[in-house]
Amino acid sequence: MDVHTVVHLSRFPVLTQLGFRMNDTLLDQITPSESPLFFPNLYKLRLNSEFLDTISQFLSRSQLPAIRDFNAFIRTCPSKQDVSSFFACFQTSVIVHTIQELRLEQVFPPDDEDARLVLGLEDFRPCMVFRNLRRIHLALECQVDLTDSELLVLASAWPHLECLLINTDWGWNTLGGITPNGLLHLLQKCQSLCWIGAAIDTRGDTEVPRSPASLLPRQLLINASDSNIEAESVPAIAAFFAGIMSRNSVFQAWTGWGMGDFPNREVCKVRWDEVHRRIMDSIRQYS
Numbered sequence: 001m002d003v004h005t006v007v008h009l010s011r012f013p014v015l016t017q018l019g020f021r022m023n024d025t026l027l028d029q030i031t032p033s034e035s036p037l038f039f040p041n042l043y044k045l046r047l048n049s050e051f052l053d054t055i056s057q058f059l060s061r062s063q064l065p066a067i068r069d070f071n072a073f074i075r076t077c078p079s080k081q082d083v084s085s086f087f088a089c090f091q092t093s094v095i096v097h098t099i100q101e102l103r104l105e106q107v108f109p110p111d112d113e114d115a116r117l118v119l120g121l122e123d124f125r126p127c128m129v130f131r132n133l134r135r136i137h138l139a140l141e142c143q144v145d146l147t148d149s150e151l152l153v154l155a156s157a158w159p160h161l162e163c164l165l166i167n168t169d170w171g172w173n174t175l176g177g178i179t180p181n182g183l184l185h186l187l188q189k190c191q192s193l194c195w196i197g198a199a200i201d202t203r204g205d206t207e208v209p210r211s212p213a214s215l216l217p218r219q220l221l222i223n224a225s226d227s228n229i230e231a232e233s234v235p236a237i238a239a240f241f242a243g244i245m246s247r248n249s250v251f252q253a254w255t256g257w258g259m260g261d262f263p264n265r266e267v268c269k270v271r272w273d274e275v276h277r278r279i280m281d282s283i284r285q286y287s
Contacts, residue, residue: 003029010037010062019046019071027057037062046071052078052086052104059089069101075108077141080117087126096129100160105139105169118143121150128157134192135163144172144199148182151198152189161190168197171226171259177201180240187216187244197223202233209239216244224253228264229271238278247283251276 001020007030009015018039030037039045043066049055052074078086086104090096119142127136136158144167146154155161166172177199178186187193222241229237241251253272254265 001026006030007034007037010039013040015039016041017044018042019048021048022054022058024050024054027054027061030061035061039064039066041066043067044069046073048073050075052076052082056082056086056089059086059093059095063093065094065098067095067098070095070099071101071103071105073105073107075106077106077117080119080123083117083119083123083140084126091126091129097132099130100132101135101137102127102130102133103135103137105137106141118145120145121154124154128154130158132160133158134160136161137163137165139165139167139169141170142167143174145174145176146178146198147176148178148185151178151182152186155186155190155193158190160192162192163195164190164193165195165197165223166225167199167256168223168225169256169259171256172199173226174199175201175203175228177225177227180205180237183222184214184244187220194218195221197225199225200227200229200237202227202229202237205236205240206230206232208236209243214244215246218246220245220249222249222251223255224251224272226256226259226265227253227268227272229268229275231271234271234274235278238275238282241275242279242282242286245279245283249283251279 003026006020006026009018039062042064045064045067047055047058049072052072055072055074090099119140127133146166155164179201183196183198183200186196222245245251253276254269259265
């Protein structure tokens with residue numbers, strides 16, 4: 001899409017949805033008299049770009065007072081500074097009050113696997129200003145480093161959260177993740193949360209609980225991402241999830257198309273398939 005079309009659309013008051021691919025020179029062609037771009041009634045925006053920085057620049061030069069759903073798709077793995085700048089663009093606009101869905105997805109792998117960045121709480125913290133956020137989907141070729149307490153802090157900032165997906169396509173690329181108890185606390189804290197994707201840390205969970213965890217009174221979709229699991233943990237982990245998941249809930253693991261090489265990926269996938277089978281058998285038995 002050329003600059004004249006973008007400028008024209010920004011002056012089109014009935015425009016409510018927009019999606020286009022950005023080139024790196026688009027913003028340089030916008031004159032000072034045409035900036036900032038003002039989309040008064042646009043509530044859904046989808047941008048595709050080679051680089052995240054290009055999208056950040058577009059946001060910094062646009063006004064989107066009605067935006068609810070924002071989707072950004074990039075090809076090149078961003079740096080930590082790129083991610084920080086992207087989230088900072090939201091903090092200085094009215095978007096923080098209106099946005100309900102945020103999706104940031106990298107759609108191609110990087111050329112250099114050794115360049116993988118690590119994202120933790122401080123990188124995600126700027127998102128905590130989105131008080132009306134309901135759905136967040138982050139998918140970047142990176143390593144995710146979040147503990148139970150950090151993920152709880154992050155999600156607790158969004159009282160209406162329904163969907164939390166963190167790297168279910170690319171994986172967390174770690175032996176850790178959030179523990180089953182951490183996941184339970186998160187679901188208990190966020191009463192509307194029903195779809196979650198995160199790596200599950202199963203290390204040390206080998207004892208099947210004598211009494212199951214409290215059944216959550218809502219249908220869940222849980223994606224355990226690229227979680228590692230030992231054979232001796234399969235019965236305990238299956239019992240845990242069967243205890244909290246109601247009939248018609250869905251459990252998945254190792255479904256991401258962009259997950260990197262894991263030392264025992266195929267073995268882990270087989271073990272998680274067994275966890276899934278046991279969960280479904282238990283739910284059918286006691287429903």
